[in-house]
Amino acid sequence: MSRADPAGTAPRPRPLWALGLLRSELAMTFRRWRTLALLAVLAGVPVLIGVAVKIETGDGRPLGGGPEGGGPAFIAQITNNGLFLVFTALAATLPFFLPMAVGVVAGDAVAGEASAGTLRYLLVAPAGRTRLLLTKYLATVAFCGVATLVVTVSALLTGAILFPLGDVVTISGTHIGFGEGLGRALLIALTVAASLTGIAALGLFVSTLTDSGIAAMATTVGLLITVQILDQIPQLHAVQPYFFSHHWLSFADLMRDPVYWDDLVRNLGLQALYAAVFGSAAWARFTAKDITA
Template sequence: MAQQGDGERNGRFIVPRGGGAAVLPRRPSPLWSLALFRSELGTTFRRWRTVALLAVLAAVPILVGIAVKIETSDGGTIGDGGGSDGEGPAFLTQITNNGIFLVFASLAATLPIFLPMAIGVIAGDSIAGEASAGTLRYLLVAPAGRTRLLLAKYATTLVFCLVATLSVALVALGVGALLFPLGDVTLISGTRISFAEGMLRAAAIAGVVALSLVGVAALGLFISTLTNSGIAAMAATVGLLITVQIVDSIPQLHVVHPYLFSHYWLSFADLLRDPIYWDEIVKNLGLQGLYLGVFGSAAWARFTGRDITA
C-alpha cells in the first residue's frame, strides 16, 4: 500500500511516483478519528479567544451576585423581571433567600445573548478559520476525510456548548454559596424540595440549556462552510442570532415564532415546577434537533462538494 510520501494524491487516489496503478488510501481507523477529535478539542480550548469567551461568561454570575448583594445590603428590593406566568422566570427575587437561584438567574441572563454569541464565534470559525489560515487543505490530506473532519469540528463545538454552560452554572453556584444562604429550594410553583433535589434540577437545567444551543452550533457550522473568512462567518452567525432574537420579540410576527431556534430557550424554567411541565421543553429539544438535521445536512453537502484549492 502506498504511503503519503511514496506518491502524489490525486482526488481520492494515491498515484505512486514513477507511474503504476492508482490505489485507494487506507481506511482511517476509529482510533484515528478519536485522535482527530482530541486534536480539535486541544486546538480550540488552547486558543486565547476561547479562554476569553469562557472568562466573560463566568463573569456574568459574579456581577449578578454582587449586584444583588449590594442592592439588598442597601435595603433595596430586587425586581422579579417577570413572574412565573410572565415572559421570564422569577429568579432574582429568590437569590437572597437561597444562593442556588443565582445559577438559574445567571443561565437565564446569559442564554438569550452571551451563550449563543460565544457558540456562534466558535462554530463560525470552525471551517472558515481553517480556510483563511490556509490549514484546511493540509487537514484534508490526512486520512480523515471531509465527513470525519466536519463531525470532529461539530463535536468540538458541542463540547464547548457544555463547557460554557457549566462554567456559568458552577461559578454561579460558588458565588451564590459565598454571598447567600443555601438550603431547601422553593420551586416557582410553591412546592418545597430538598437542597439535594434542587441540585439535581440545577444539573438538569444546565443540560437542557446546553442542548438548547445545538441549533445555533449547526447553523454556525453551515455558515462557516460558505466562506473562507473566519471573521465573516463569525459576524454572519452573530448577526443572524441577533436578527432572530429581534424577530422573536415582535408580537406581529407570532406566526413564525414557534420555528425560531430561540423561541423555547427559557422553557428550562419549567423544570422548577411541580409537576414538571414537559411540553415546551420537548418542543425546544425537538426544534434544536430539526435545526441540526437541516443545517447539519446542508453543511455536509456544502463541505463535501467544496473546492478547497480555490
C-alpha cells in the same frame, strides 16, 4: 507484524484515528486565547449578578427597592437561596452571551482553517471531509457543554459565597430539598447546553460558505441577533415557534412541581431539527466545495 506489511506502516484503525482527530480538535479549540476569553467573560456574568444583588439588598431592602421587591422570580429568590443564582445566570446568558460565544466558535470552525491556510492540509490526512466536518461539530457541541458548565459552576460558587443555601421553593410554590434542587440545576444546565446545538449547526453551515473566519463569525452572530429581534415582533407570532431561540427559556419549567414537559420537548425537538437540516446543508456544501486554501 504481518507479511503483507513488512515495514509496519499499516494505517491505524479508523475509529482510533477519528478519536485522535477529535482530541486534537478539542485541544486546539480550548487552547485558543479567544475561547479562553469567551469562557472568562461567561464566568464573570454570574459574579456580576451576584455582587449586584448583594449590594442592592445589603441594607435589608427587597430586591428592586420596592415594598414587595421587583425583578423576575428567580432574581427575587437569590437572597433567600444562592442556588437561584444558577437559574438567574443561565436565564441572563442564554438569550445572547452563550449563543454568541457558540456562534463565534462554530463560525470559525471551517472558515478559520481556510483563512489560515490549513484546511487543505487537514484534508490531505486520511480524515475525509465528512469525518472532519463531524469532528468540527462535535468540538463545537463540546464547547456548548463547557460554556454552560462554566456559567453554572461560577454561579453556584458565587451564590454559595454571597448567599445562604437551603431548601428550594419551586415556581409552583412547593418546597424541595437542596439536593433535589441541585439536581434540577444540573438538569437545567444540560437542557441549556442542548438548546445551543441548533445554532452550533447553523454556524457550522455558515462557516462552510466562506473562507473568512471573521465573516462567518459576524454572520452567525448577526443571524442570532436578527432572530432574537424577530421573535419579539407580535405580527410574526405564526412563525415564531419555529425560531431556534423561541423555546430557549422553557428550561424554567424544570423548576415547576410537577415539571411541565411540553415546551421542553418542543425546544429539544426543534434543536434536533435545526441540527439535522443545517448539518446536512453544511455537509452538502463542504463535500462539494473546491478547497483552495
